[in-house]
Amino acid sequence: MDTLTAAQTLTSAKRLVVKIGSALLVDAATGALRETWLHGLIADVVAQKAAGRDVLIVSSGSIALGRGVLGLPRGPLSLEQSQAAAAVGQIRLARAYETALAPHGMTAGQVLVTLEDSENRRRYLNSRATLATLLGMGVIPIVNENDTVATDEIRYGDNDRLAAQVAVLAGADALVLLSDVDGLYDGDPRLSDAAHIPHIATITPQIEAVAGASANENAKGGMKTKVWAARTATAAGCAVIVALGDVDNPLAALANGARASVFAAKTTPTVARKQWIDAMKSKGRIVIDAGAAKALRAGKSLLPAGVRGVEGGFDRGDPVDIVDEGGHHVARALTSYDAREAAAIAGAQSGDITDILGHEGRAALVHRDDMAL
Numbered sequence: 001m002d003t004l005t006a007a008q009t010l011t012s013a014k015r016l017v018v019k020i021g022s023a024l025l026v027d028a029a030t031g032a033l034r035e036t037w038l039h040g041l042i043a044d045v046v047a048q049k050a051a052g053r054d055v056l057i058v059s060s061g062s063i064a065l066g067r068g069v070l071g072l073p074r075g076p077l078s079l080e081q082s083q084a085a086a087a088v089g090q091i092r093l094a095r096a097y098e099t100a101l102a103p104h105g106m107t108a109g110q111v112l113v114t115l116e117d118s119e120n121r122r123r124y125l126n127s128r129a130t131l132a133t134l135l136g137m138g139v140i141p142i143v144n145e146n147d148t149v150a151t152d153e154i155r156y157g158d159n160d161r162l163a164a165q166v167a168v169l170a171g172a173d174a175l176v177l178l179s180d181v182d183g184l185y186d187g188d189p190r191l192s193d194a195a196h197i198p199h200i201a202t203i204t205p206q207i208e209a210v211a212g213a214s215a216n217e218n219a220k221g222g223m224k225t226k227v228w229a230a231r232t233a234t235a236a237g238c239a240v241i242v243a244l245g246d247v248d249n250p251l252a253a254l255a256n257g258a259r260a261s262v263f264a265a266k267t268t269p270t271v272a273r274k275q276w277i278d279a280m281k282s283k284g285r286i287v288i289d290a291g292a293a294k295a296l297r298a299g300k301s302l303l304p305a306g307v308r309g310v311e312g313g314f315d316r317g318d319p320v321d322i323v324d325e326g327g328h329h330v331a332r333a334l335t336s337y338d339a340r341e342a343a344a345i346a347g348a349q350s351g352d353i354t355d356i357l358g359h360e361g362r363a364a365l366v367h368r369d370d371m372a373l
């Protein structure tokens with residue numbers, strides 16, 4: 001078990017998710033964007049990218065911005081009002097990031113997700129692939145919940161939880177939750193006898209007990225949702241840092257040793273993902289030749305050319321067993337094609353997939369990231 005500080009956790013990360021709450025981005029009194037703060041944050045993001053880290057931003061603020069534009073009263077909104085406010089505010093939110101990133105020669109990509117996207121494995125794989133492509137192109141994904149279509153039953157409801165899911169989805173190894181407090185305390189942080197907890201190796205019942213709910217008008221999450229988010233993320237190999245957001249350059253401050261709380265990762269993202277896949281019940285089998293088996297063991301993806309047979313009635317995204325022609329288990333994997341399509345392209349070159357299926361498809365039948373050998 002490592003006991004890295006917040007600064008070390010940040011500076012050793014390869015892929016970073018930063019969660020920004022409405023209270024940081026939008027002035028609650030006027031409903032206006034806090035531009036100076038945003039520019040400081042973006043300067044931080046640029047520095048993180050320059051240091052070689054992939055960065056994803058999970059940003060709230062659509063409802064708070066839309067509320068201001070529409071002149072909705074303070075206080076709780078109905079679901080319909082929130083959805084309308086989100087529709088109006090999300091455009092401004094995305095533009096704010098685009099405008100702030102542009103002078104640095106960087107591009108923002110808007111990604112709106114709902115809970116269903118992470119619960120449905122097919123959609124999960126799709127969003128994962130899209131995020132990977134965006135990051136590969138150097139784009140900064142700006143993620144929010146698709147509040148306009150998400151109803152109460154299918155909502156994350158708070159972006160701490162959304163950020164944890166995005167971190168898992170993207171295989172991030174650090175998640176920074178920018179907060180109105182510099183971490184977790186063993187009591188009410190406004191009282192002088194409360195002690196700051198810099199490192200949380202395990203989320204015990206005591207840790208949950210001290211994470212009493214704190215809320216303000218625009219922010220949904222309190223410390224409870226942060227601990228919930230930390231449980232999800234750390235189990236998937238992503239360390240979670242709760243840090244003070246309302247300073248000019250919050251990530252630079254963190255890297256320079258500002259006080260924060262770190263929830264240590266339980267494993268690495270790669271190991272966690274392989275265990276997750278390995279634990280699933282298989283829906284069918286893909287039989288591969290010796291050359292493909294060798295390629296898989298060398299860390300390659302499974303291309304259709306090496307496939308000899310397909311058994312079972314699996315869908316795209318389902319877990320399947322990959323076996324060699326002698327029936328020996330090679331891997332458990334999530335397939336990128338359903339059984340019918342897999343059978344159709346078996347033995348074919350990747351370049352012929354479009355001709356065979358009549359539509360474009362992924363080059364690999366199973367991507368190497370979706371395989372547990």
Ligand code: GLU
Nearest residue numbers: 060061062063158159220
């Ligand atoms: N998705 C909501 C918004 O953009 C915010 C949820 C939250 O702040 O946790 O306004």
